[in-house]
Amino acid sequence: xxxxxxxxxxxxxIAGALILALLAAMALAAPLLFPGDxxxxxxxxxxxxxxDWSLPLGTDRLGRDVLAELFHGARTSLAVGLAAAAAALLxxxxxxxxxxxxxxxxxxxxMRITDAFQTVPSFLLALAFVSIxxxxxxxxxxxxxxxxxxxxxxxxxxEVLSIRERDYVAGARVIGMxxxxxxxxxxxxxxxxxxxxxxxxxxxxxxxxxxxxxxxxLGDPNRVTWGGMIAEGRTVLRTAPFLSIVxxxxxxxxxxxxxxxxxxxVESTAVRRSLS
Amino acid sequence: MSDLTISRRGxxxxxxxxxxxxxxxxxxxxxxxKKGGRLVLAADSEPRNLNPAIVASxxxxxxxxxxxxxxxxxxxxxxxxxxxxxxxxxxxxxDGLSVTFKLRDGVKWHDGKPxxxxxxxxxxxxxxxPLQNLGRTVFKDLAAVDTPDDLTAIFKFAKPTxxxxxxxxxxxxxxxxxxxxxxxxxxxxNPANNAPVGTGPFKFAEYKAGQxxxxxxxxxxxxxxxxxxxxxxxxxLPDRTSAAAALEAEEIQLAAFSAVPLADLxxxxxxxxxxxxxxxxxxxxxxxxxxxxxxxxxxxxxxxxQAIAHAIDKxxxxxxxxxxxAATATGPVPKxxxxxxxxxxxxxxxxxxKANALLDExxxxxxxxxxxxxxxxxxxxxxxxxxxxxDYLRQALAAIGIDAEIVNNDAAAHIKxxxxxxxxxxxVGPPVFRGDPAISTTILVQSGxxxxxxxxxxxxxxxxxxxxxIAKASETLDTAARTELYKEFQKKVAADLPLIxxxxxxxxxVARDTVGNIANNPRWAVSNWADTYLAG
Numbered sequence: 001x002x003x004x005x006x007x008x009x010x011x012x013x014i015a016g017a018l019i020l021a022l023l024a025a026m027a028l029a030a031p032l033l034f035p036g037d038x039x040x041x042x043x044x045x046x047x048x049x050x051x052d053w054s055l056p057l058g059t060d061r062l063g064r065d066v067l068a069e070l071f072h073g074a075r076t077s078l079a080v081g082l083a084a085a086a087a088a089l090l091x092x093x094x095x096x097x098x099x100x101x102x103x104x105x106x107x108x109x110x111m112r113i114t115d116a117f118q119t120v121p122s123f124l125l126a127l128a129f130v131s132i133x134x135x136x137x138x139x140x141x142x143x144x145x146x147x148x149x150x151x152x153x154x155x156x157x158x159e160v161l162s163i164r165e166r167d168y169v170a171g172a173r174v175i176g177m178x179x180x181x182x183x184x185x186x187x188x189x190x191x192x193x194x195x196x197x198x199x200x201x202x203x204x205x206x207x208x209x210x211x212x213x214x215x216x217x218l219g220d221p222n223r224v225t226w227g228g229m230i231a232e233g234r235t236v237l238r239t240a241p242f243l244s245i246v247x248x249x250x251x252x253x254x255x256x257x258x259x260x261x262x263x264x265x266v267e268s269t270a271v272r273r274s275l276s
Numbered sequence: 277m278s279d280l281t282i283s284r285r286g287x288x289x290x291x292x293x294x295x296x297x298x299x300x301x302x303x304x305x306x307x308x309x310k311k312g313g314r315l316v317l318a319a320d321s322e323p324r325n326l327n328p329a330i331v332a333s334x335x336x337x338x339x340x341x342x343x344x345x346x347x348x349x350x351x352x353x354x355x356x357x358x359x360x361x362x363x364x365x366x367x368x369x370x371d372g373l374s375v376t377f378k379l380r381d382g383v384k385w386h387d388g389k390p391x392x393x394x395x396x397x398x399x400x401x402x403x404x405x406p407l408q409n410l411g412r413t414v415f416k417d418l419a420a421v422d423t424p425d426d427l428t429a430i431f432k433f434a435k436p437t438x439x440x441x442x443x444x445x446x447x448x449x450x451x452x453x454x455x456x457x458x459x460x461x462x463x464x465x466n467p468a469n470n471a472p473v474g475t476g477p478f479k480f481a482e483y484k485a486g487q488x489x490x491x492x493x494x495x496x497x498x499x500x501x502x503x504x505x506x507x508x509x510x511x512x513l514p515d516r517t518s519a520a521a522a523l524e525a526e527e528i529q530l531a532a533f534s535a536v537p538l539a540d541l542x543x544x545x546x547x548x549x550x551x552x553x554x555x556x557x558x559x560x561x562x563x564x565x566x567x568x569x570x571x572x573x574x575x576x577x578x579x580x581x582q583a584i585a586h587a588i589d590k591x592x593x594x595x596x597x598x599x600x601x602a603a604t605a606t607g608p609v610p611k612x613x614x615x616x617x618x619x620x621x622x623x624x625x626x627x628x629x630k631a632n633a634l635l636d637e638x639x640x641x642x643x644x645x646x647x648x649x650x651x652x653x654x655x656x657x658x659x660x661x662x663x664x665x666x667d668y669l670r671q672a673l674a675a676i677g678i679d680a681e682i683v684n685n686d687a688a689a690h691i692k693x694x695x696x697x698x699x700x701x702x703x704v705g706p707p708v709f710r711g712d713p714a715i716s717t718t719i720l721v722q723s724g725x726x727x728x729x730x731x732x733x734x735x736x737x738x739x740x741x742x743x744x745x746i747a748k749a750s751e752t753l754d755t756a757a758r759t760e761l762y763k764e765f766q767k768k769v770a771a772d773l774p775l776i777x778x779x780x781x782x783x784x785x786v787a788r789d790t791v792g793n794i795a796n797n798p799r800w801a802v803s804n805w806a807d808t809y810l811a812g
Contacts, residue, residue, distance in 0.1 A: 037671070037674060039667065041671055045596045062671075218684075221682040222681055234517060239539055
């Protein structure tokens with residue numbers, strides 16, 4: 001509880017949390033407020049915003065409701081961001097723990113693989129992966145996770161290296177626990193907090209990568225995505241700039257929100273550490 | 277029908293295809309052409325192989341038609357819609373077994389060697405017939421080319437070949453390349469494919485990948501005083517939004533082939549110093565077509581195909597996706613074609629209720645979730661409009677209970693998926709009508725085409741009646757009878773729906789006011805531009 005209070009002491013964290021709460025509300029409310037297919041044609045094409053109150057943000061080139069697309073796009077962005085970050089953290093912490101705990105050859109091999117992934121720019125990796133496998137939501141999540149797990153792996157390994165020398169780990173060895181059980185039940189949970197601190201950065205990067213992939217036409221074409229909306233609007237940028245600006249602003253706010261919350265978490269834990 | 281003059285072609289195109297255009301061209305004021313100057317224009321693709329005799333496509337013609345000439349070019353007012361280029365006259369024998377070309381005298385290749393009938397014979401026999409994407413069908417029965425003298429070429433056919441077809445094929449299929457450069461080595465690997473040598477008004481100067489192509493004036497061009505321009509530079513601008521900005525910034529003077537997005541035209545037509553020109557593409561009609569995989573049992577049912585045709589609001593497509601710069605289609609021949617088009621075909625007005633009734637009749641009832649069946653839809657990625665139509669079609673199909681999943685691919689993967697792997701249920705394609713159904717239209721429905729031939733019937737459609745009709749038309753010599761057969765062909769295609777023709781469209785040019793003699797023939801963007809000039 002006190003930790004939560006510490007978190008909400010900084011105005012940045014409050015702002016971030018508010019933005020994220022709003023987004024989550026948008027994502028959850030989308031099917032209730034805009035039931036049916038958000039890509040259905042709802043009115044005349046290229047209606048500017050604030051002209052017709054049944055279509056408050058206007059319509060795109062085919063006459064689709066921009067507001068409905070924005071709400072449904074929030075679902076995709078958040079789902080991809082969270083799923084990709086979760087997958088990256090999971091892969092990263094497992095690889096890091098194994099490497100750090102096992103040491104020796106396994107450590108060498110796993111860390112060289114990590115190096116190999118780290119040397120390829122993650123966006124290029126995602127681009128190549130999606131264009132080979134074919135764009136769908138699951139593939140996009142996998143492609144983003146593929147480029148994002150190396151950070152958590154390195155942090156996890158560093159933590160595990162210090163934890164594995166502790167007394168309780170030696171104790172667990174003495175009572176005859178299986179090394180894997182020690183690694184994942186005793187060491188990993190204690191190595192997690194610094195790894196989790198990376199999550200906000202990963203979520204923000206994942207949302208941006210997803211938007212960039214969709215912008216290049218490599219997103220799932222059967223779902224509304226903000227990146228896809230920006231790409232659609234780009235051809236009419238000079239005549240209907242709102243089509244790109246609206247999802248662009250949403251994207252900026254989301255990433256900002258995630259980042260601010262991440263800062264808040266780091267701040268509050270830092271305060272706690274300095275207090276203890 | 278063949279006695280329709282070609283000015284009718286321009287007229288029809290102007291009225292039918294481009295009626296809704298709000299931005300009328302401001303061309304037509306007489307001005308004496310000025311010599312000199314460099315024309316800079318936008319190029320959106322970078323073909324590596326610039327040999328139009330091998331790759332007869334608009335992307336290649338756009339650049340190489342200024343360098344390599346054809347026997348004849350399309351014309352608004354010439355006889356049979358043609359004007360002479362390398363050939364001065366052409367005459368078909370009554371038995372359909374030979375065509376005689378009289379060639380232009382005093383023409384020189386860019387390297388100084390004289391152009392003769394041997395070059396024509398070589399190009400026809402060694403390139404058009406065996407290697408060219410379109411020539412393979414049209415010249416399949418070409419047996420020999422006699423060259424009694426340097427200025428006469430007589431095409432001999434093994435089977436009677438309609439003269440009308442050869443005539444209609446001349447503007448696109450008859451690019452003549454120099455024999456003396458191509459007779460050694462493999463034609464496909466000849467260096468002249470990347471640095472072409474021709475007889476045209478401009479010489480190939482250089483190509484910088486990702487930057488530009490530069491052509492310079494051919495001082496020894498056969499037409500006196502032409503060309504007017506000193507240089508043509510194709511600035512590579514793959515991003516469509518940047519062409520409009522480059523025009524406004526006066527970095528380029530011309531953007532052809534709709535390099536400026538349709539949605540931007542209304543705005544840009546009001547910019548002082550720029551003009552929007554809708555003419556000059558009448559001979560380059562693209563058709564928006566729904567390709568159907570007849571291997572799917574639902575789609576093999578005529579009622580389902582009719583239901584899909586009724587579910588598409590063609591007027592919406594023309595108005596919203598093409599912003600009026602297109603016309604609704606009735607069948608496989610575009611409305612603006614002066615020779616073959618007939619409106620007397622079965623039509624499918626937009627009627628969702630009827631489409632639903634047809635699907636119910638066919639036995640595909642809606643399930644509890646309102647869906648009848650699901651299918652995969654592959655929109656061709658070449659044009660914004662084909663992609664947008666894919667999005668629209670998905671919605672139109674949803675309205676009649678068909679759940680379409682869009683699969684996006686890049687150009688190469690799309691061609692492989694549709695034309696080789698047949699991994700589609702519906703595809704959106706943009707085939708080109710080239711002035712005669714036998715050139716590139718009948719293969720869209722004809723059966724027996726090997727897998728992997730792009731822009732052909734790869735949907736597994738087989739109709740013995742239609743095949744027989746196509747075969748008969750290909751050997752009917754009488755122009756009127758042949759035209760009648762193609763009218764019958766349009767009726768049968770519209771009735772049986774091997775594919776669904778939705779709309780036909782062409783392109784828009786945007787140019788600075790200073791560019792003169794724009795759009796003065798029906799294939800202007802891919803013609804030789806010898807008379808194009810820059811004023812002031």
